[in-house]
Amino acid sequence: MHDHAPATGIRGAGNRRLLTISLCLTSLVFVVQVVGAILSGSLALLADAVHMLMDAAALVIALLASAVAARPADDRRTFGYQRAEVFGALVNGILLIVLSVWIAIEAVVRLLHPDDTHVAGGLMLVIAALGLVANAAAIWLLSAAQRTSINVRGAYIEVLGDLLGSAxxxxxxxxxLATGWVQADAVVSLLIAAMIVPRAIGLLREVFGVLSEATPTGMQVEEIRRHILDTAGVVAVHDLHVWQLTRGAPVFTAHVVVAEEAFGTGRISDILADLQNCLSTHFDVAHSTFQLEHAGHVEHDAHE
Known part of the structure; x- marks a missing residue:
């Protein structure tokens, strides 16, 4: 007695197309920034270029995950391959942490040895401006898809961080250019690292929440329980569980005790339809499974 969720998020072909376009933009700007960093001697520009490389890696991971996640369910993986998105996001978060540590170390070295720092501010300004425009375009492309896919969300966060870094x-x-204070390059590098870390931690927290099958953020179990109990013919509910396969794909199960007369009058199908419609309409849960029981049959889960 269940209802199945439609394919959403990164699994859509449209999202994969947007990721591909963003990857092309990011890769092009990465090459330009690396050349510009070498010619200008800017650590901040090089850090931004490395961040671009991480953005490109995140987009590649997202595209690979989308291809895997689009595969249909089978007898060994009955929910399909949607968790591939979560593992891709996990890799993205780890890469963000590694990147921020590298940037911070290099920035401190430059601050400790300012005499060895030589930066061409004019070239640095031009290359950074190109990166800003490219990142803005990539963010615009991914803004809608990141709301429904945790893996696209990871790529989106990296591009957003790089946009702020370019600024x-x-x-x-x-x-x-105005003052000749070349230490500004190292200071900005530290700021880039500081911008990356909180977003990376937030992404990893969301990933671990999914992998630990925690209740999705913003979903109140007690409110769901109240809606179920308000359904005509329902006497009680127990063994209620809600988790998510990935961002935007919540899953719900519950044992529902139904009034005895409902079995005799043949209203079971109507009650089941009401319950599934309630979960779908009020809580955006498209995949719900209910075990309907007689009032005299109560089988509690070991965790309750």
């Missing part, structure tokens, strides 16, 4: 590099370049 900070532009500010540092202007400071260097």
């Amino acid at each position: 900070a590099v532009i500010v540092a370049a202007i400071v260097i």
Whole structure:
């Protein structure tokens, strides 16, 4: 007695197309930034370029995960391959942490040895401006898809962080051109690392929440229980569980005790339809499974 969720999120072909376009933009700007960083001597620009590389890696992972997640369910994986998105997001989060540590170490080295720092502010400004435009375009492309896919969300977060990083590099370049204070390059590098870490931790927290089968954020179990109990013919509910396969794919199960007369009058199908419609309409749960029981049959889960 259940209802199945439609394919959503990154599994859609449209989202994969957007990821591909974003990957092309990111890869192109990465090459330009690496060349610009070498020619200008800017650590901030090089850090932004490495972040671009991580963005490209995140997008590649997202595309690979989308191809895997689009595979249909089978007898060994009855929910399909939707969790591939979560593992892709896990890799993205770890890469973000590693990147931020590398940026911070290099920035501290430059701050400790300012005499060895030589930065061409003009070239740094031009390259950073190109990166800003490319990141803005990628964010616009991914803004809608990231709401329904945790893996696209990971790629979106990386591009957003790189957009802010490019803006900070532009500010540092202007400071260097106006004052000659080359340490601004290292300071901005530290700021880029500081912007990355909280978003990476947030992404990893969401990933671990999915993998630990925690209740999805914003979903109140007691409210769901109240809606079920308000359904005509329902006497009690127990063994209620709600988790998610990935972002935007919640799953719900419950044992529902139904009034004895409902079995005699043949209203079981109507009650089941009401319950599934309630979960879908009020809580956006498209995959729900109910075990309907007689009032005299109560089989509690070991955890309750």
